Amino acid sequence: MRIIDGFQRAKSILSRQPSAEFYSVSPALKSSIKEVFGQELDPEQVVRQIIEEVRHRGDAALFDYTVKIDGVKLSSLEIGKQQVDDAYREVDSELVSALKLAAERIGSFHLAQKDNIGSGVRVTNSEAGWLIRPLQRIGIYVPGGTACYPSTVLMTAIPAKVAGVKEVILATPPGAGGGVPSPTLVAADIAKVDRIFSIGGAQAIAALAFGTESIPRVDKVCGPGNIFVILAKRMVYGVVDIDSLPGPSEVLIIADETANPEHCAADLLAQAEHDPLASAILVTTSQRLANEVNQQVKQQLESLPRRAIATESLEDKGVIAVVGNVEEAIELANLYAPEHLCLMMERATDYIDQLSNVGCIVTGRHSTVVLGDYVAGPSHVLPTGGTARFSSPLNISDFIKFIDLINVDKASLKELGKAASIIARAEGLEAHARAVEKRLEE
Numbered sequence: 001m002r003i004i005d006g007f008q009r010a011k012s013i014l015s016r017q018p019s020a021e022f023y024s025v026s027p028a029l030k031s032s033i034k035e036v037f038g039q040e041l042d043p044e045q046v047v048r049q050i051i052e053e054v055r056h057r058g059d060a061a062l063f064d065y066t067v068k069i070d071g072v073k074l075s076s077l078e079i080g081k082q083q084v085d086d087a088y089r090e091v092d093s094e095l096v097s098a099l100k101l102a103a104e105r106i107g108s109f110h111l112a113q114k115d116n117i118g119s120g121v122r123v124t125n126s127e128a129g130w131l132i133r134p135l136q137r138i139g140i141y142v143p144g145g146t147a148c149y150p151s152t153v154l155m156t157a158i159p160a161k162v163a164g165v166k167e168v169i170l171a172t173p174p175g176a177g178g179g180v181p182s183p184t185l186v187a188a189d190i191a192k193v194d195r196i197f198s199i200g201g202a203q204a205i206a207a208l209a210f211g212t213e214s215i216p217r218v219d220k221v222c223g224p225g226n227i228f229v230i231l232a233k234r235m236v237y238g239v240v241d242i243d244s245l246p247g248p249s250e251v252l253i254i255a256d257e258t259a260n261p262e263h264c265a266a267d268l269l270a271q272a273e274h275d276p277l278a279s280a281i282l283v284t285t286s287q288r289l290a291n292e293v294n295q296q297v298k299q300q301l302e303s304l305p306r307r308a309i310a311t312e313s314l315e316d317k318g319v320i321a322v323v324g325n326v327e328e329a330i331e332l333a334n335l336y337a338p339e340h341l342c343l344m345m346e347r348a349t350d351y352i353d354q355l356s357n358v359g360c361i362v363t364g365r366h367s368t369v370v371l372g373d374y375v376a377g378p379s380h381v382l383p384t385g386g387t388a389r390f391s392s393p394l395n396i397s398d399f400i401k402f403i404d405l406i407n408v409d410k411a412s413l414k415e416l417g418k419a420a421s422i423i424a425r426a427e428g429l430e431a432h433a434r435a436v437e438k439r440l441e442e
Helices: 007-015 029-036 043-057 059-070 079-092 093-117 148-163 184-191 201-210 226-235 261-272 287-301 307-317 327-337 346-356 369-374 408-428 430-441
Strands: 003-004 120-125 128-134 137-141 167-172 196-197 218-220 250-255 278-282 318-323 342-343 358-361 400-406
Touching: 003 007, 003 287, 007 318, 007 327, 029 043, 043 201, 059 167, 079 184, 093 148, 120 201, 137 148, 137 201, 148 167, 148 184, 167 201, 184 201, 184 342, 201 226, 218 261, 218 400, 250 261, 250 327, 261 278, 261 307, 261 342, 261 346, 261 369, 278 307, 278 327, 287 307, 287 318, 318 369, 342 346, 346 358, 346 408, 358 369, 408 430
Parallel strands: 003 318, 137 167, 137 218, 167 196, 250 278, 250 342, 278 318, 342 358
Antiparallel strands: 120 128, 128 400
C-alpha cells in the first residue's frame, strides 16, 4: 500500500471527483459484449436493448437471454418449494445455524427500528397528519452464478418483511446447471421470501420492474449487482423505486498509536478481497503504526486465497495516510464519506458526534466490519461511492411510504382559507382560490 504524509496530500487524494462517466469499460468487457451480442455495444446500449425486449416479449426474452448470456437453458424460471426443501440437505448444519442466528439479529434490529418509527396514523395537529403503509411487493436481486451470497438475501428480505411488505420476490442468476446455490435457497426460506426466480442480470431487473407472464411486477427493486444490473436499476427508476446504485465496497479506518496493526491490516484486507475496485484506506496519527500496518498487510496477504484480487485492489485503491491529529482524520472521513468507518483509537465514541458522512461506524477493539457484514443486525446494504453524504443504509424506511392526511374543520377553514386563496391567486390559479372561497361562503 502507498503511504502518504500530511493532511493536504491526503485531502487531495480522498476528495472524490465527480466523473462524467458512470462506469468504465475494460477491453475484456468490450470483447465479451461483442461475443454475446455480435456487435460493438456499450453497456448502456446492451441494457436498453435487454429492457425493451423483456418489456415487450416477457418470459420468452428471459429464456433467450439466459441462454445467450449465462449459457443455461432453463425449463422453468421459478424455483419450487421442493428445491428449497432439498437445499437444506446440501447445506452444512453449522451454516444453517449461523444463518438463523444472523436472521434473528437482523429481524430484532429492524423490529426495534419499526417500533421507533411507529405505524398507523400519526397526527401532528388537529388538521393534518399522516398514514404509514408498507409497500405491497418488492423484488430483491442477489448476485449469483459462480458465487453465493446468502447474507445478502437476509440483509434485504428481512427488513422488508419486518416493515410489513406482503410479498418478497427474489431474483438470482442460475448456476451452470440452471439451479440456484443451496445456501441462497436456505437463506431465502429462513427470511420468508415468497417466490424465487432463477434469472439474473439486467433482464431480471427489467422483469421485476415491468412484470412478465411468470414474474410479477414489484413496487421496488433492491440489492447489488454488476454494472449491467446497476445500469438497469437506474433505467427503470420511475417505473419502480430502487434502493440505491451500489458500487464497490470500501472501508476507511481512523487509528492512533494505540491501535493493533494486525487488526488494522486484517480489516483492510477484508475489504480488498471483495473486488479489484474495492477501496481500503487507513488514516492514522502514527507513522510507526502506518509502517507496521503496511508490513502486516504484506504478511497476511501471502496466505489469502483471493490474494490476486486483494493485491490489485490495494495497489490501485489502497492508501495509508499519516496526518497530524485526530481532528484532521475526522475531516478526511467526512470528506470521503465512506461506506464503512472504523474508529481504532482511544475514546473512539467521543468522536461519533463529529461524523456526519458515513454509512456505518464501527467502534470498539472487539468490533470489525465483518460482523456488520453478517450478524451484527443492521443491513450490510450501505451507501457507497461517497453517497453517504446524502443517503442511508437499507432499513425498514425503504419499505414503507407515508400518506398525508388533511381534515380541516369550520374554525380552521376560517383561519386558513383566506391565506390559501390569496396564495392561489398570486400563482394565477383562480379555480384554486374559488374552491376555498365556496366553502368559506357556506
